[in-house]
Amino acid sequence: xxxxxxxxxxxSPGLIPGSGTARAVKPTRLSPSLISWLQxxxxxxxxxxxxxxxxxxxxxxxxxxxxxxxxxxAFSGRGYTDTFEGCIAQLPExxxxxxxxxxxxxxxxxxxxxxxxxxxxxxxxxxxxVRSKTWQMGLSLLCTxxxxxxxVIRMIAWIPLLGRNGLVNSGLVKTGLINHPIEWLLFSEFxxxxxxxxxxxxxxxxxxxxxxxxxxxxxxxxxxxxGATGFQTLVxxxxxxxxxxxxxxxxxxxxxxxxxxxxxxxMGGQQIAAAGKIIETRVNALQFPAAAANAVILLVIxxxxxxxxxxxxxxxxxx
Amino acid sequence: MTETTRKTGVSRRTxxxxxxxxxxxxxxxxxxxxxxxxxxxxxxxxxxLGTAVNEGDDISKQCLKDIGxxxxxxxxxxxxxxxxxxxxxxxxxxxxxxxxxxxxxxxxGNILALDARKIKxxxxxxxxxxxxxxPGGKKIGGQGTAPWKVLYLxxxxxxxxxxxxxxxxxxxxTVYNADxxxxxxxxxxxxxxxxxxxxxxxxxxxxxxxxIPSIGIMDAAMVVEASGKYKYADKGNMTKEEIxxxxxxxxxxxxxxxxxxxxxxxxxxxxxxxxxxxxxQSMWSPAVTKVRSMGIACTFQPxxxxxxxxxxxxxxxxxxxGAKLEWAYEFVNWFLSGYAGAYLNRQGYYSAVLSTAKxxxxxxxxxxxxxxxxxxxxxxxxxxxxxxKAGAVxxxxxxxxxxxxxxxxxxxxxxxxxxxxxxxxxxxx
Numbered sequence: 130x131x132x133x134x135x136x137x138x139x140x141s142p143g144l145i146p147g148s149g150t151a152r153a154v155k156p157t158r159l160s161p162s163l164i165s166w167l168q169x170x171x172x173x174x175x176x177x178x179x180x181x182x183x184x185x186x187x188x189x190x191x192x193x194x195x196x197x198x199x200x201x202x203a204f205s206g207r208g209y210t211d212t213f214e215g216c217i218a219q220l221p222e223x224x225x226x227x228x229x230x231x232x233x234x235x236x237x238x239x240x241x242x243x244x245x246x247x248x249x250x251x252x253x254x255x256x257x258x259v260r261s262k263t264w265q266m267g268l269s270l271l272c273t274x275x276x277x278x279x280x281v282i283r284m285i286a287w288i289p290l291l292g293r294n295g296l297v298n299s300g301l302v303k304t305g306l307i308n309h310p311i312e313w314l315l316f317s318e319f320x321x322x323x324x325x326x327x328x329x330x331x332x333x334x335x336x337x338x339x340x341x342x343x344x345x346x347x348x349x350x351x352x353x354x355x356g357a358t359g360f361q362t363l364v365x366x367x368x369x370x371x372x373x374x375x376x377x378x379x380x381x382x383x384x385x386x387x388x389x390x391x392x393x394x395x396m397g398g399q400q401i402a403a404a405g406k407i408i409e410t411r412v413n414a415l416q417f418p419a420a421a422a423n424a425v426i427l428l429v430i431x432x433x434x435x436x437x438x439x440x441x442x443x444x445x446x447x448x
Numbered sequence: 449m450t451e452t453t454r455k456t457g458v459s460r461r462t463x464x465x466x467x468x469x470x471x472x473x474x475x476x477x478x479x480x481x482x483x484x485x486x487x488x489x490x491x492x493x494x495x496x497l498g499t500a501v502n503e504g505d506d507i508s509k510q511c512l513k514d515i516g517x518x519x520x521x522x523x524x525x526x527x528x529x530x531x532x533x534x535x536x537x538x539x540x541x542x543x544x545x546x547x548x549x550x551x552x553x554x555x556x557g558n559i560l561a562l563d564a565r566k567i568k569x570x571x572x573x574x575x576x577x578x579x580x581x582x583p584g585g586k587k588i589g590g591q592g593t594a595p596w597k598v599l600y601l602x603x604x605x606x607x608x609x610x611x612x613x614x615x616x617x618x619x620x621x622t623v624y625n626a627d628x629x630x631x632x633x634x635x636x637x638x639x640x641x642x643x644x645x646x647x648x649x650x651x652x653x654x655x656x657x658x659x660i661p662s663i664g665i666m667d668a669a670m671v672v673e674a675s676g677k678y679k680y681a682d683k684g685n686m687t688k689e690e691i692x693x694x695x696x697x698x699x700x701x702x703x704x705x706x707x708x709x710x711x712x713x714x715x716x717x718x719x720x721x722x723x724x725x726x727x728x729q730s731m732w733s734p735a736v737t738k739v740r741s742m743g744i745a746c747t748f749q750p751x752x753x754x755x756x757x758x759x760x761x762x763x764x765x766x767x768x769x770g771a772k773l774e775w776a777y778e779f780v781n782w783f784l785s786g787y788a789g790a791y792l793n794r795q796g797y798y799s800a801v802l803s804t805a806k807x808x809x810x811x812x813x814x815x816x817x818x819x820x821x822x823x824x825x826x827x828x829x830x831x832x833x834x835x836x837k838a839g840a841v842x843x844x845x846x847x848x849x850x851x852x853x854x855x856x857x858x859x860x861x862x863x864x865x866x867x868x869x870x871x872x873x874x875x876x877x
Contacts, residue, residue, distance in 0.1 A: 198555045199534070211865075211869060228876040229876045232876070288725065293723070293724055295723075315725070316708055398708060399709060399711070399875070400710060406875065410871060414527075414662075415530065416868065
């Protein structure tokens with residue numbers, strides 16, 4: 130029995146057949162590679178059954194034809210050609226899909242930049258200024274507060290706050306700072322970004338915090354001893370070492386925002402285009418192949434962004 | 449011996465699991481149909497798929513009490529109901545859906561038309577559905593998917609709508625209403641009489657429409673026609689050019705900041721109106737009532753161009769047969785027998801069979817809701833909460849006036865695919 134089996138035995142007796150019951154029979158040997166496969170297996174199966182296979186179906190269906198009430202399983206590029214309708218004819222003006230993605234990317238960038246800025250400093254505070262482990266835990270749990278209510282309730286709650294007659298506007302009017310309520314506080318790009326930042330900063334905080342607590346404190350002391358200013362330590366020591374966390378957090382935020390249509394819909398008053406919203410409208414009209422085609426396009430674009438980011442930082446190496 | 453005990457335990461459990469799984473599989477696949485009925489004493493259950501409009505708890509409770517059928521509601525949005533009929537026709541028994549979705553559902557072959565001869569009150573169904581006129585003889589506007597155009601099928605398994613009455617009914621009518629704009633009279637402070645007001649720059653940033661493309665574009669068409677820009681042959685079935693024109697008007701309004709937000713959900717529409725975010729928007733009658741019951745002035749404003757109407761009814765899934773089909777008939781007959789109709793009327797909707805609903809309502813209730821007369825006593829909702837004080841008159845008046853004033857019906861256009869693409873373009877503009 131080699132080391133790995135020994136460890137495995139202790140951790141979960143019974144995994145290797147016959148181990149618990151009969152001492153006389155020599156346990157069958159499992160090769161280390163088989164063990165790793167067994168460990169990774171369940172997740173792999175879940176991935177295969179609920180991600181890869183459905184994804185293959187989506188790609189297949191995106192090349193089907195359809196009518197008002199059914200899918201027609203014959204090869205057709207209609208889902209794609211319809212989507213890019215007018216993209217060349219309307220030049221130099223942007224076509225629907227171009228405008229939609231431009232808007233989605235803009236929102237995505239704003240949310241990413243805001244969550245990164247806020248998330249970085251929250252994580253910095255938690256990692257370097259809060260000394261006790263208990264407080265670190267308690268405070269990071271506080272970051273989950275936005276998730277304590279349902280998505281819909283949370284978004285409805287913005288109306289009394291940011292609405293025309295909401296708390297913020299009536300407060301500002303009363304103090305005499307403005308004469309008329311500010312309209313763009315709600316049902317605007319501002320409110321969409323606000324709601325998304327409010328929701329997803331947490332996804333930035335956790336991985337960055339995780340990277341930061343693992344930074345060897347002696348490195349920071351060394352930097353200080355070598356005469357680096359606080360800013361120099363931040364730029365040359367902390368940020369480079371927190372990079373994996375930053376990239377992982379960014380991947381979380383970007384993938385969620387790229388596909389979001391519920392928050393953008395509700396906070397944008399359903400008047401702001403989003404890649405996810407196009408898919409929703411198509412699905413609701415029972416135009417599944419067109420929806421699938423849009424899903425494939427969204428997937429490709431999101432994948433491109435992610436792979437660009439992993440070019441900047443090799444996550445595998447850093448972890 | 450511990451080992452033996454454990455072994456038997458496991459095998460018994462495995463056996464049980466296996467059997468249960470098999471039974472479940474059989475039940476799910478419908479393989480049990482035709483099996484001798486051993487469980488006849490058990491509760492009769494019908495799975496009822498629909499939007500929330502008809503799905504009151506009081507209705508299902510009363511139904512269980514009256515005829516012993518247990519109704520299990522499956523609630524979904526209008527779009528999701530249609531989606532479910534297409535993709536999972538075995539997941540429900542009774543379907544409650546709108547007439548305009550029939551253009552998609554009937555060709556799919558996933559529903560079973562009901563036999564008119566088995567519906568006791570069929571001949572008493574309001575002529576709104578069968579003839580396209582009110583009981584008083586007023587002709588009703590037929591643009592869009594008007595119910596009488598899609599009420600009958602040519603044969604039992606036909607996928608074609610019959611032009612004259614047959615015994616094969618696509619949907620047994622249950623509930624319908626005439627929709628118009630809801631306004632906040634306290635904030636607008638002047639009379640509103642035309643659909644064109646929806647795009648009036650006076651209400652810049654304070655207007656809203658429904659975010660369901662096929663319905664939203666109908667409201668838009670009412671506005672276009674009211675402002676004298678164009679006259680449609682059929683608002684419910686536009687040509688590509690007409691869709692372009694309508695969306696252009698809407699896009700200009702959107703770019704100018706006319707709309708505060710689009711709504712999709714009953715509660716969203718109530719919130720927008722009650723909070724004063726919007727002062728004029730397309731709305732549903734009970735949503736107006738809800739705003740009013742919060743103590744906020746809100747009017748379901750009758751407009752000179754008329755109402756946009758909708759209607760829904762019952763059919764069953766293709767997979768339903770035998771005893772279950774009989775229960776479905778029993779249930780539909782019960783639904784038309786008065787209790788449910790009165791319940792719907794009290795919410796501001798209309799019931800399909802007027803005579804039976806009337807028998808289940810107090811004369812003063814009938815006078816207020818259906819005859820447009822001032823309320824003799826306080827008007828209460830089915831749950832007992834106060835809706836209107838004595839003396840109030842229903843917006844739009846009587847049944848005759850409201851249903852007689854219908855201009856068009858919710859619809860699915862032939863150019864639906866194009867329209868949906870244009871809608872996405874409109875949102876992106």
